[in-house]
Amino acid sequence: xxxMMATPAHTDSGTTAGRPEIRPAxxxxxxxxxDYIRIRDFNFYYGKTRVLFDLNxxxxxxxxTAFIGPSGCGKSTLLRNLNRMNDLIDGIRHEGDIxxxxxxxxxxxLEVISLRKRIGMVFQKSNPFPKSIYENVIYSLRVAxxxxxxxxxxxxxxxxxxxxxxxxxxxxxxxxxFSLSGGQMQRLCIARAIANHPEILLMDEPCSAxxxxxxxxxxxxxxxxxxxxxxxxxxxxxQQAARVSDRTAFFYLGELIEYDQTRTIFMNPASExxxxxxxGRFG
Amino acid sequence: MKRFFDEELxxxxxxxxxxxxxxISQVRKAVRALMDKDPGLAGEVRAGDNDLDRxxxxxxxxxxxxxxxxxxxxxxxxxxxxxMKAGHDLERVGDEAxxxxxxxxxxxxxxxxxxxxxxxxxxxxxxxxxxxxxxxFFEGDEAKALGxxxxxxxxxxxxxxxxxxxxxxxxxxxxxxxxxxxLMFVSKSLERIGDHATNxxxxxxxxxxxxxxxxxxxxxxxxxxxxLANGADDGES
Numbered sequence: 001x002x003x004m005m006a007t008p009a010h011t012d013s014g015t016t017a018g019r020p021e022i023r024p025a026x027x028x029x030x031x032x033x034x035d036y037i038r039i040r041d042f043n044f045y046y047g048k049t050r051v052l053f054d055l056n057x058x059x060x061x062x063x064x065t066a067f068i069g070p071s072g073c074g075k076s077t078l079l080r081n082l083n084r085m086n087d088l089i090d091g092i093r094h095e096g097d098i099x100x101x102x103x104x105x106x107x108x109x110l111e112v113i114s115l116r117k118r119i120g121m122v123f124q125k126s127n128p129f130p131k132s133i134y135e136n137v138i139y140s141l142r143v144a145x146x147x148x149x150x151x152x153x154x155x156x157x158x159x160x161x162x163x164x165x166x167x168x169x170x171x172x173x174x175x176x177x178f179s180l181s182g183g184q185m186q187r188l189c190i191a192r193a194i195a196n197h198p199e200i201l202l203m204d205e206p207c208s209a210x211x212x213x214x215x216x217x218x219x220x221x222x223x224x225x226x227x228x229x230x231x232x233x234x235x236x237x238x239q240q241a242a243r244v245s246d247r248t249a250f251f252y253l254g255e256l257i258e259y260d261q262t263r264t265i266f267m268n269p270a271s272e273x274x275x276x277x278x279x280g281r282f283g
Numbered sequence: 284m285k286r287f288f289d290e291e292l293x294x295x296x297x298x299x300x301x302x303x304x305x306x307i308s309q310v311r312k313a314v315r316a317l318m319d320k321d322p323g324l325a326g327e328v329r330a331g332d333n334d335l336d337r338x339x340x341x342x343x344x345x346x347x348x349x350x351x352x353x354x355x356x357x358x359x360x361x362x363x364x365x366x367m368k369a370g371h372d373l374e375r376v377g378d379e380a381x382x383x384x385x386x387x388x389x390x391x392x393x394x395x396x397x398x399x400x401x402x403x404x405x406x407x408x409x410x411x412x413x414x415x416x417x418x419x420f421f422e423g424d425e426a427k428a429l430g431x432x433x434x435x436x437x438x439x440x441x442x443x444x445x446x447x448x449x450x451x452x453x454x455x456x457x458x459x460x461x462x463x464x465x466l467m468f469v470s471k472s473l474e475r476i477g478d479h480a481t482n483x484x485x486x487x488x489x490x491x492x493x494x495x496x497x498x499x500x501x502x503x504x505x506x507x508x509x510x511l512a513n514g515a516d517d518g519e520s
Contacts, residue, residue, distance in 0.1 A: 242354065262352065266351045
């Protein structure tokens, strides 16, 4: 399952000996790149506290990759590094590198804003803006100064259809986003996240505040969205990881314990720690 | 609402349809090979058994995968469990057909036994039971499933009659003993196939109603019908 490989910072050569890299062992063929997101020798620190340890993994394009593990294992921290959200926190630093489609996200020539445009993010608690449904969806286009009415209308319909919300709200697009149910609000946030044609969707426990019906709809949606986007989802719900993801990475205390096809992780994991965690015998 | 993993359940059902059709075809061919004394046809049955074995393994793999990854509950869970059990029953039906086919050559080379009309009658009935058990599964037909359980008693009765008839024939004409013994085993195989059809029918009841009617009379003193009529229905989910 493991191969030895390390990657120098800010390059994409992907060679030389070093720390173990974990790749899926029996990967199903993917329609895009197997290593669309490449994480290499990645360490992360809050002040003097190291929270991620020598992470190496490849995340495939247009697939769903789940990060699982107990609280404090570093899964959300890693997720928030993929779009450099952690840059907003004082006293953080990293070592190693992360490449998206072959380019380092820490390349000094790369603007963080342009990186974040390529990566939509959905959070645990839905966070619509205090605006109409319509304005929520096109918020990023408005900020970018786009005014073409037909383009905006097209974006609203495409994004809401993409988020499986169009049929429920098409007759009340100008109502407040707060008039929606919790599940609808979360799907509105997904619509907002995909409005700007991102390449990647990061989801940080997107269903933890939703009831089972709304959760089912979001899971259906994730299954549809992966045809177009590369999705990375952090979840505490192992059944959800099993249902929606193609690959699963199990983290513990900031280390990547095992990364493989989801069916392998849940049916026959290599690590005893993974086995204990997915079967609820952990700790 | 159709869920994205429903197609996995459709795939499981589809493999069970294939298994069911193949198992029935294997039984039919084995009995015909015996009646027509056709070792070539018996050879086809033996080759076809591998396909049933492979399908059973596919059904098991799909069911285990579904249980691991989709966390099924209620009717989904019952369907997956029943699918595995029905797959096992159908594989055993294939084994019994194979057992019958193995005996064709030996029957052909032994002094003939006088025709036993109960044997083809029993084979026809067993095939019907198997077909009805599978139809009850795919159509969700409780009455048809209960009918299979009831009609299996006729198969048991025919088996006993054939046994007695063959025993009398052996006493009257000892040189037919080897062939008659083979026919006794054939009758026993058909009786076992009837049992597997009954198992599938009982599993269908569990799938539809969430109630286990196996051994009902012996363990609870109630007939399957009484058991289903009494108490809460656990299956509507």
